[in-house]
Amino acid sequence: MTQRRIPPPPIIEPATVALLAGLLVLVGASFYSLQMKWDELFSADALRSSLEFLSGFAPPELAGPFLRRIAEGMLETLSMSAVGTGIAFALGIALALPASGRFGATARSVIRLALNILRSIPELVWAVVLLIAAGLGPFAGTLALAVHTTGVLGRLFADALENLPTAPEDTLRINGAKPMAAFCYAALPQISPQLMSYTLYRWENNIRAAAILGVVGAGGLGQMLKYHLSLFQMQQAASVIIAMLAMIAMVDGISFRLRRRLVGN
Amino acid sequence: MSMFDNAAAAHHPDPAWRGRITATLVALILLWPMLVASEFKPWILMDEQSLGATGDFLSGFLPPAHSREFLLLLLDAAWQTIAIATAGLTLALLAAIPLTLLATESLSVSRLESGRMRLVSAVVRQSARWLLVLLRSVPELVWALLLVRIVGLGPTAGVLAIALTYSGMLGKVYAEILESSEAHATQSLLKNGCGRLAALFYGTLPAAASELVSYTTFRWECAIRGSVVMGFVGAGGIGQRMDESMKMLAGDEVSTMLIVFVLLVACADRVSTFLRKRLG
Amino acid sequence: MSFVLRGVSVRHASAERGDSCHALNDVGLAVEQGEQIALIGPSGAGKTTLLHTLACAHPQAFGEFSVFGVSPWKLSHAERHALRARLFLAPQTPPLPPRQRVVTAVLAGCLPQWSLWQAIASLIRPGNPDAAYDALARFDLQDKLYARVDCLSGGERQRCGMARLLVSKADAFLVDEPLSALDPTLARQTLITLQQEATSRNATLICSLHQVELALSHFPRIVGLRDGRIVFDVPRAKVTEAMIEELYRNAKHGEQIDPVVPPARSCIGASC
Numbered sequence: 045m046t047q048r049r050i051p052p053p054p055i056i057e058p059a060t061v062a063l064l065a066g067l068l069v070l071v072g073a074s075f076y077s078l079q080m081k082w083d084e085l086f087s088a089d090a091l092r093s094s095l096e097f098l099s100g101f102a103p104p105e106l107a108g109p110f111l112r113r114i115a116e117g118m119l120e121t122l123s124m125s126a127v128g129t130g131i132a133f134a135l136g137i138a139l140a141l142p143a144s145g146r147f148g149a150t151a152r153s154v155i156r157l158a159l160n161i162l163r164s165i166p167e168l169v170w171a172v173v174l175l176i177a178a179g180l181g182p183f184a185g186t187l188a189l190a191v192h193t194t195g196v197l198g199r200l201f202a203d204a205l206e207n208l209p210t211a212p213e214d215t216l217r218i219n220g221a222k223p224m225a226a227f228c229y230a231a232l233p234q235i236s237p238q239l240m241s242y243t244l245y246r247w248e249n250n251i252r253a254a255a256i257l258g259v260v261g262a263g264g265l266g267q268m269l270k271y272h273l274s275l276f277q278m279q280q281a282a283s284v285i286i287a288m289l290a291m292i293a294m295v296d297g298i299s300f301r302l303r304r305r306l307v308g309n
Numbered sequence: 310m311s312m313f314d315n316a317a318a319a320h321h322p323d324p325a326w327r328g329r330i331t332a333t334l335v336a337l338i339l340l341w342p343m344l345v346a347s348e349f350k351p352w353i354l355m356d357e358q359s360l361g362a363t364g365d366f367l368s369g370f371l372p373p374a375h376s377r378e379f380l381l382l383l384l385d386a387a388w389q390t391i392a393i394a395t396a397g398l399t400l401a402l403l404a405a406i407p408l409t410l411l412a413t414e415s416l417s418v419s420r421l422e423s424g425r426m427r428l429v430s431a432v433v434r435q436s437a438r439w440l441l442v443l444l445r446s447v448p449e450l451v452w453a454l455l456l457v458r459i460v461g462l463g464p465t466a467g468v469l470a471i472a473l474t475y476s477g478m479l480g481k482v483y484a485e486i487l488e489s490s491e492a493h494a495t496q497s498l499l500k501n502g503c504g505r506l507a508a509l510f511y512g513t514l515p516a517a518a519s520e521l522v523s524y525t526t527f528r529w530e531c532a533i534r535g536s537v538v539m540g541f542v543g544a545g546g547i548g549q550r551m552d553e554s555m556k557m558l559a560g561d562e563v564s565t566m567l568i569v570f571v572l573l574v575a576c577a578d579r580v581s582t583f584l585r586k587r588l589g
Numbered sequence: 590m591s592f593v594l595r596g597v598s599v600r601h602a603s604a605e606r607g608d609s610c611h612a613l614n615d616v617g618l619a620v621e622q623g624e625q626i627a628l629i630g631p632s633g634a635g636k637t638t639l640l641h642t643l644a645c646a647h648p649q650a651f652g653e654f655s656v657f658g659v660s661p662w663k664l665s666h667a668e669r670h671a672l673r674a675r676l677f678l679a680p681q682t683p684p685l686p687p688r689q690r691v692v693t694a695v696l697a698g699c700l701p702q703w704s705l706w707q708a709i710a711s712l713i714r715p716g717n718p719d720a721a722y723d724a725l726a727r728f729d730l731q732d733k734l735y736a737r738v739d740c741l742s743g744g745e746r747q748r749c750g751m752a753r754l755l756v757s758k759a760d761a762f763l764v765d766e767p768l769s770a771l772d773p774t775l776a777r778q779t780l781i782t783l784q785q786e787a788t789s790r791n792a793t794l795i796c797s798l799h800q801v802e803l804a805l806s807h808f809p810r811i812v813g814l815r816d817g818r819i820v821f822d823v824p825r826a827k828v829t830e831a832m833i834e835e836l837y838r839n840a841k842h843g844e845q846i847d848p849v850v851p852p853a854r855s856c857i858g859a860s861c
Contacts, residue, residue, distance in 0.1 A: 063587055071399050074392035078464050094459050116346075123343035164574045165567065168450075168538045169548075172555050173563070177354055177363045182347045215684035218646045219757065220674030220701035225708040229697045233686040256450040260541055263348070266450075273454055289446050321718045323692070324735050329713065 100278035104286055113268070114287045121264035121291060124182050125254040128189025129247045135190070136197030137239070141227070143202035156202070162195025167253040171262045182263030189250050189257070200242045204235045237306045244299040244306075251295040255288045265291070369560020373568060383550070383569055390546035390573070393464050393539075394532035397471025402525070404476035409483040410509070411437035441484075445477025453539040467536050467544030474535075475528055482524050490517045522588045526581040533577050537570060547573075590658060591761050591793040592620040592643055597652030599635075599642050611650065612638040614817040620793055622760070625784060627804035628797035630814035631837050636797040637681065639814065640763045643795065644678035645669060657760070674701035677759035681766045683750035687739035691730075691749055694738055695721040698757035724755040727782050743770040748779060755786055761793040762786075768800060776800065780807055801833055 142151040143159060170188035178184040212230035217223060258266025265288050272280040343349075353359055412434055449470050456466035487509075495512030499505070503512075514521075540548015547570055554562040599613040613635045620626065628636045642649055645661045654660065656676070661669050677698070685694045692715045699717065700708055707716060715721065718734065725731045728748040733741060741749060747770050754762055764783065768776040780796075780803060787794035798804045804811060811828050813820040813836045820836055821828075 060587065063584075071395055074395040074399075077388065078392050078396055078468065080396070080465050080468060090460075097455075097459055119342075119346045123345075123347035123349075126343055127340075127347050127349055160575075161571060164571045166534050166538050168541055169551065169567075169570075172541065172552070176366050176558075177359050179353065179359070183349060183353065186347045186349060211680065211682065212684040212686050214646075215678065215680055216697060216700060218641075218644050218673060218678050219676070219698075219759070220670060220672075221697070222670075222700070222705060222708075224705055225700045225703065228709060228712060229689075229693065229700065230684070230686055233689040233693075237688065252448050256448045259450060259454065269451065269454065273458065285447065285451060288448070288451070292446060292448075321722050321734060323715055323718060325690075326714055 097278075101282040103279065104282035105277075105279040106283065110280065110283065114265075114283060117265045117268050117284070118287055118291055120182050121254045121258075121266075121288075122251070122295070124185045124189060124257070124262075124264055125247060125250040125295070128186045128254070129193055129243060129250050131186075131190040132193030132197050132246070133239070133243045135194040136201050139194065139198040140201035140205055143198060144205035146223075156199070159195045159198040159202075162191055163199065164195075165192065167192045167250075168257060168260060171257045172260050175261055180261045180263075185254060185257040185262030185264060188262065189253060193246050193250060196246060197242060201235075201239055204238050204242075205231065208234055240306050241303050244303050248296050248299045251292055255291065366558060366560050369558070370564035372561065373565040374559070374561040375565065379562065379565070383547070383566065386547045386550045387569060387573055389464060390533060390536050390540070390548070393467045393536040393544070393546055394471065394529060397468045397536070398475060398525070398529050398532050400468065400472035401475035401479055404472065405479035405483060408437050408441055408476065408480040409487065410505070412441060412480065412484045413487045438484075441477045441480040443477070444473055445475075445481060447474070449474040449535055450539060450542060453542050453544050457543050462543040462545075464545035467539045467546065470539055470544065471532050471535060475532060479525065479528060483521060486517050486520045486524070487513050519588070523585045526584045526588075530574075530577045530581045534574060590619065591622045591624070591656070592618060593653070593655045594618040594642075595653040597642065597649045597654055599638055599647075599649045601638075612817055613642065613649075615652070616817075616819055618812070618819065618822065620795065622793055623787075623791040624810060625787060625794040625808050626796070626810045626812055627808035628795060628812050628814060629799075629801055629804050629836065630820075633816075634814040635817040636814055637765055638817075640678060640765050640795065640797060643761075644676050644763050645673055646678065674758070675760045677754050677757045677762050679750050679754055679762070679764045679767060681769065683746040685738045685746055685749060687737075689738050691725070691733050691736055691738060691741070692718055692721045694749060695724055695752045695756055698753035698755075702758055720756055721752070724752040725749070727755060728752055728779060744772070744775060747771065748775075751779060751783065754783070759792065760790070762795070764794070764796045766797055766799060768798065768803070776803060
């Protein structure tokens with residue numbers, strides 16, 4: 045009688061096992077080295093003081109003059125995000141041209157490296173550095189957003205340009221149009237909905253960034269929040285946080301609608 | 310000749326012209342107050358004081374600080390940043406998973422039966438969703454600011470801030486991934502009496518796993534950048550060190566830290582791509 | 590003389606160095622200003638490559654080539670680009686960005702004459718819409734002046750590409766299969782319009798066609814291409830059916846015999 049032998053189970057690759065083990069080690073080492081005091085965190089004392097702290101937030105401050113200051117802060121934050129994103133849009137297109145290889149391979153590598161550095165450094169770090177040149181206030185925040193977002197958009201725009209079919213532009217150039225004119229008439233119309241869509245999406249990110257850049261002194265609602273928290277004026281701080289959330293929701297809504305119109309068109 | 314052209318052009322006026330003029334005017338009308346409100350004065354950058362300060366600061370950049378103790382300090386801070394991000398993300402995962410399960414509609418048994426969910430389940434699901442929205446709408450830096458006041462300066466605040474914000478983000482995206490994946494397998498299992506969790510593991514997860522892992526590793530990378538940012542409000546890591554160096558205008562230290570930071574982000578990017586390929 | 594080619598060989602666009610298989614092999618052609626020539630031949634014969642070479646799109650590997658009496662590849666980059674303004678190449682697939690409006694797409698034919706500022710201004714507000722209108726009207730497309738390119742059918746897009754040709758100021762038209770998406774009546778009308786424009790400007794017209802009977806009935810000179818070589822280059826009266834058959838015979842595996850070849854060859858009524 046022949047014996048039925050169950051086929052051997054598939055081998056789990058040792059490499060994958062090692063990888064998963066490595067991840068667990070990473071997680072364990074992280075918790076261990078941070079020495080978070082769990083017992084302290086969740087002790088009755090800590091919970092009670094947290095609740096006390098949080099209860100200080102309600103009700104949020106709603107006095108007239110204060111609300112006006114909040115409105116001004118909202119306008120400042122909104123302006124920072126809009127102007128910064130707008131500048132990044134223009135610079136992004138300008139840098140996307142060399143970064144997509146239209147001016148040679150060396151230019152492409154150099155500009156792409158620069159764009160990577162610009163976008164690796166977070167907006168807040170840029171703001172801290174730019175405070176030196178631009179002084180305290182929203183201007184530093186606008187510049188920080190512009191610089192960081194240029195890195196992001198420049199890279200996205202360059203990739204979009206590289207993925208374009210080249211026939212319309214090549215034909216215009218063969219027929220004697222100048223390269224820049226050919227770009228404007230053939231490449232730009234093809235990618236402009238994508239460019240706008242990316243930019244609007246970054247604006248959603250930038251309104252959040254603009255809201256908090258003030259924490260290091262770059263104006264807007266963030267600066268108000270830091271100020272009130274440092275004076276332990278919790279109710280005012282609560283109003284500021286609510287204003288931030290409202291701003292973020294508003295910009296998200298506008299961006300979503302505009303992007304939907306772009307795609308639908 | 311030009312008059313003739315104009316007359317002929319008048320027969321075919323551009324229908325889009327009026328709209329474009331209006332849009333441009335609206336943009337200009339909006340632009341001016343925004344430039345004023347954001348104190349947009351680019352000429353400030355060119356004035357003597359600013360140029361002097363920038364020049365002094367930048368001249369300190371080279372050579373970057375490279376004394377042994379400083380580099381060891383940086384290494385320690387870099388590890389702390391990674392640790393904060395990893396620990397925070399792990400906690401976020403632990404919180405996000407139950408929230409996702411609550412918020413996903415495709416695991417609703419009552420919906421299977423009648424096509425509509427029971428009121429209680431619907432309420433629970435909506436609340437879970439609202440909680441996720443709240444958690445991720447508040448910028449993580451704001452959480453960090455508050456937590457620093459509750460738990461004090463140091464990495465704990467950073468870990469908790471990341472945990473709170475990212476649980477919201479992870480929860481939302483996990484729910485989207487699970488809902489957009491093929492429901493047929495899960496539904497069949499549920500119809501045959503399978504428990505919800507088991508249906509998840511056997512039905513939805515196999516297909517959705519790679520997307521879930523991909524998004525999680527992407528978020529880990531973001532968490533590293535986020536934890537550096539939170540260092541500026543006292544949550545430890547490279548960010549806190551950079552804040553201290555900036556306050557002293559120590560250009561050489563800042564330049565080293567910027568280099569280390571860019572390298573750190575690049576490494577995290579590589580590791581995350583590698584993980585996505587291997588586990589996806 | 591418009592074009593003179595002597596012993597010209599052109600590599601394939603994707604060929605590597607030392608690749609001996611050429612898209613065009615030892616081609617010789619002499620074209621007077623104002624002549625109208627039809628290029629016929631099976632798919633892959635090199636018609637597109639020949640037109641691109643004539644348009645100074647890329648240099649030949651071997652041989653001599655002169656346009657309007659000058660050797661374009663011996664000129665400086667700027668001079669060659671100025672020369673390109675006198676040549677108009679209309680590719681087979683209309684090179685129109687889908688989201689652009691027809692008026693802008695057509696007016697792009699004026700770009701070689703416009704400065705950069707004029708070009709950008711015309712993007713915002715079309716500089717010469719009536720010129721575009723007149724050009725489109727000659728192809729019966731004037732209603733589409735402000736429509737978007739992606740709202741046009743394939744045939745309409747092809748005629749739009751031809752309208753761009755009308756608006757340009759070129760002295761030589763190099764047209765690659767302009768009639769492939771048009772029904773026979775439209776195809777004939779379009780061809781007549783093209784030829785009228787060429788005649789009125791005394792411009793050279795070199796047109797590659799798959800519809801052999803249209804080529805024979807409209808063009809005074811027929812050039813047959815096959816496997817990168819010129820098989821015949823004769824006045825229309827001298828073209829015989831045997832020559833056409835020989836030209837299209839033994840199409841390679843997988844390539845279809847064109848259904849618009851004269852009736853003696855095709856099976857009318859049979860479904861291909």
